[in-house]
Amino acid sequence: MAAWKQWFASGGDWRSKPWFAVDCESNGTDLKKAEILSVGWVPIQPPFVALGKGQYQVIQQQLNLNQSAVVHQLTHADIQDGEPLQDVLSQLREATQGAYLVAHHAAFDKTLLMNAMRAQGMVWQPAGWYDTLRAERKILNRQNAVLSGKSLQLDTCCQRYGLPNYHQHHALADAIACAELFLAQQYKQSGSSELALNQVLARGQ
Amino acid sequence: MASDRDTLAQTPPFDNLSEADFDYAFNHMQAMYLSRESREDIVRSGKSLLYLVRSGTYDLVTPQGQALARLEVDDLFGFPSLLTGRKAANRIEVIQDGIVWTWEADVFHELRKRSTAFEQYFVDAHGKRLLSEAHAKETVDWTIKPISEVLRRSAVQTSPTTSIQESAQIMAEEGVSSLLLVEDGQLRGILTDRDIRTRVVAKGIKLAVSTRAVMTQSPATVYEHQSLFDALTVMGEHNVHHLPVLSKKDEVLGVVTVTDLMQQQRSEPVLLLNALSKATTREALISEALKIPEYLHSFGSRIKDNASLGKLLASLTDALTRRFIQLFEQQHGSAPCAYTWLAFGSQARFDQTFGSDQDNGLLLADEVTEEQRNWFAKLAEDVCQGLAAAGIPLCPGNVMAMNPKWRMTTLEWQDTFKQWVRSPTPDAILNSMIFFDSRAIAGSERLYKKHRKEVAKIGKSDVFLANIARHIATLPVPLGLFNRFRTKHDETGEYLNVKTHGIAIVNDIVRLYSIAEEITDAAIPDRFEQLKGSKWLTDRDNQNLLEAWQFLVHLRIHSQLYKSNASQPSNSIAPEKLSTLQRRQLKAAFRVVKDAQQAMGFKFGRQL
Numbered sequence: 001m002a003a004w005k006q007w008f009a010s011g012g013d014w015r016s017k018p019w020f021a022v023d024c025e026s027n028g029t030d031l032k033k034a035e036i037l038s039v040g041w042v043p044i045q046p047p048f049v050a051l052g053k054g055q056y057q058v059i060q061q062q063l064n065l066n067q068s069a070v071v072h073q074l075t076h077a078d079i080q081d082g083e084p085l086q087d088v089l090s091q092l093r094e095a096t097q098g099a100y101l102v103a104h105h106a107a108f109d110k111t112l113l114m115n116a117m118r119a120q121g122m123v124w125q126p127a128g129w130y131d132t133l134r135a136e137r138k139i140l141n142r143q144n145a146v147l148s149g150k151s152l153q154l155d156t157c158c159q160r161y162g163l164p165n166y167h168q169h170h171a172l173a174d175a176i177a178c179a180e181l182f183l184a185q186q187y188k189q190s191g192s193s194e195l196a197l198n199q200v201l202a203r204g205q
Numbered sequence: 206m207a208s209d210r211d212t213l214a215q216t217p218p219f220d221n222l223s224e225a226d227f228d229y230a231f232n233h234m235q236a237m238y239l240s241r242e243s244r245e246d247i248v249r250s251g252k253s254l255l256y257l258v259r260s261g262t263y264d265l266v267t268p269q270g271q272a273l274a275r276l277e278v279d280d281l282f283g284f285p286s287l288l289t290g291r292k293a294a295n296r297i298e299v300i301q302d303g304i305v306w307t308w309e310a311d312v313f314h315e316l317r318k319r320s321t322a323f324e325q326y327f328v329d330a331h332g333k334r335l336l337s338e339a340h341a342k343e344t345v346d347w348t349i350k351p352i353s354e355v356l357r358r359s360a361v362q363t364s365p366t367t368s369i370q371e372s373a374q375i376m377a378e379e380g381v382s383s384l385l386l387v388e389d390g391q392l393r394g395i396l397t398d399r400d401i402r403t404r405v406v407a408k409g410i411k412l413a414v415s416t417r418a419v420m421t422q423s424p425a426t427v428y429e430h431q432s433l434f435d436a437l438t439v440m441g442e443h444n445v446h447h448l449p450v451l452s453k454k455d456e457v458l459g460v461v462t463v464t465d466l467m468q469q470q471r472s473e474p475v476l477l478l479n480a481l482s483k484a485t486t487r488e489a490l491i492s493e494a495l496k497i498p499e500y501l502h503s504f505g506s507r508i509k510d511n512a513s514l515g516k517l518l519a520s521l522t523d524a525l526t527r528r529f530i531q532l533f534e535q536q537h538g539s540a541p542c543a544y545t546w547l548a549f550g551s552q553a554r555f556d557q558t559f560g561s562d563q564d565n566g567l568l569l570a571d572e573v574t575e576e577q578r579n580w581f582a583k584l585a586e587d588v589c590q591g592l593a594a595a596g597i598p599l600c601p602g603n604v605m606a607m608n609p610k611w612r613m614t615t616l617e618w619q620d621t622f623k624q625w626v627r628s629p630t631p632d633a634i635l636n637s638m639i640f641f642d643s644r645a646i647a648g649s650e651r652l653y654k655k656h657r658k659e660v661a662k663i664g665k666s667d668v669f670l671a672n673i674a675r676h677i678a679t680l681p682v683p684l685g686l687f688n689r690f691r692t693k694h695d696e697t698g699e700y701l702n703v704k705t706h707g708i709a710i711v712n713d714i715v716r717l718y719s720i721a722e723e724i725t726d727a728a729i730p731d732r733f734e735q736l737k738g739s740k741w742l743t744d745r746d747n748q749n750l751l752e753a754w755q756f757l758v759h760l761r762i763h764s765q766l767y768k769s770n771a772s773q774p775s776n777s778i779a780p781e782k783l784s785t786l787q788r789r790q791l792k793a794a795f796r797v798v799k800d801a802q803q804a805m806g807f808k809f810g811r812q813l
Contacts, residue, residue, distance in 0.1 A: 045235075047238050048235040048237050049235060051235055162260050162302060163260055163304055176209070184238050187238055187242045
């Protein structure tokens, strides 16, 4: 009974929780100035990623694309034809309210999205965040691996688990890659034992 | 890099879905991380899914633990239990974790309901009939259509003793332009509208005279199983527009006319043949023949069934050979005794390719004199060199009529066969492989038929057959453990030879069974047809092996026409250059060949 209680306190089985992978493309890395250009999100229902339910939205902005256009391949025309930021954020909010969110280098996406939501006066409360980058660093450190600059990039991580390569720096493609990486990290590390939600979240902090 | 959507759109059978159905499939697609652990999640949930491998490596394993196939990128699995509704008997062993795309059972069934092509793909795949799909799609080119398919009515015939007037009345009543004259069930002659004009009316012959006096005696004929292309060839050679059609038992069936042939659409082969038959000198013939490859190249890109190109090439070589012989006879008088010009190997089998060299010989009447042999030596030299000049290379193994060794009387040939059968040395077995595939190209058909029957009797020896079987069993099929391709590797890349490791092995197996059944046809499809109901090959295995052969021949000719890597040996196929569907089909074809090879080994094993 006590063991069962402990298991319950640990959050229960991670596989039964609602998960979403999310990725934002922005026009810069400076969080104070950066504007969101596009958002992609996809539901994760372990061991599945619901590819068909993935969402991708380009956001309408009047801004200078600077250097970032080279990275995310969005043109001025794409941006001008985009959806209003408010609409996109409320869609994201509705889909993910109360869910656990997964992102690669999650602090960036989290801050960017949280700031944007707040600026629109929206209340957004995901149940928790999991960072595939931090999780990967922990896993590699435990293996005493030597890390290079590229070791923790999304595509490098995906390759490490034999995941198919995706076109990078497209918000939905990256969200999907991140979702698959998330599943790989859990299944690869869990062995035969069942993982509790809190164990998963602890790894992704 | 391609998006998931593009990737799926290029993957059979999803490539065949309408836009709306494809959207449905894509919107219900899930990516699954497949590992030992996640596989257990699925097993526990009791779900049946359709899987498409995107990365990782998995083995399909029987309940007894035997690995059936290694599943890799683009492979589909899981559909058998979806189709049958039964729990999957085989399980998936994860070798390396990766991503698979999955669809739930209800989505799979909805797609089957929406698209018959989708449904058919999985039904075929489940029945291991993936190869029939490729073949069914191809409409048969008219040139290889059997004559029996255009025979519209039974023969209009009468006795040669009928008066000319009565014959003309029959023709008028039946509304036909030709009449067959038959006696004792044998075709004696043909009478056409033109004959009545030129041989009767113009010459003032009395109408009461019997038709025998004015008919064309012993006219050129074709057999119902021969192709329309053959009919055209014969018409061109004899300059006639009507050809009596006979059954294999020489019964009179009807007449095929040039109009019947012209009603079939394509005209390229007709033009080619006309050009060959109109050439009046050796030089002109050679220069026309040299245009054939280019002609066929453009023709080949439009031809649906590439396998028929092999038949076309063989038929053109036949026509070329006959024309060389005719030209020689015009200069040196006709043949001094009965003979048959023989084709062996690929020409005989109708699977000639652009690179095929000559394989031919001469069959001479037993009473031939030394002097007459000299005439045939000159003929052979002239024809073989002519063919070589016309682009069909001399045989490096010297299996040619110009080699005195392969210019023999019927008795000499039969002694040679007996020798091979009695002492089946490796050399004898290789020789028999060439010489048991033969066809009469010119000269006496009757001489050949009688001879070929004798040879068939000689070949049917258990010890001989067992020795051939033992040889065939050693030929490698390029399919390794777990159903993976075993490719050759050199500086030009990875490739495998579909001829020596596929087509030739099927040819060998089919020849073996044909010898055992005393089948005298050489063309592979004809041999398959004749082997139906044989104890050696169930009808299902027969069909599977035929489809595998057709697929491999198709792939080979295609690779020759559109060779992407000139530095690789001919008949090379690079698996990674093939489409997903072709790769799956190639594996399925090799699998069928390998199974047939093993089955053959068991059947003859007892006798070894």
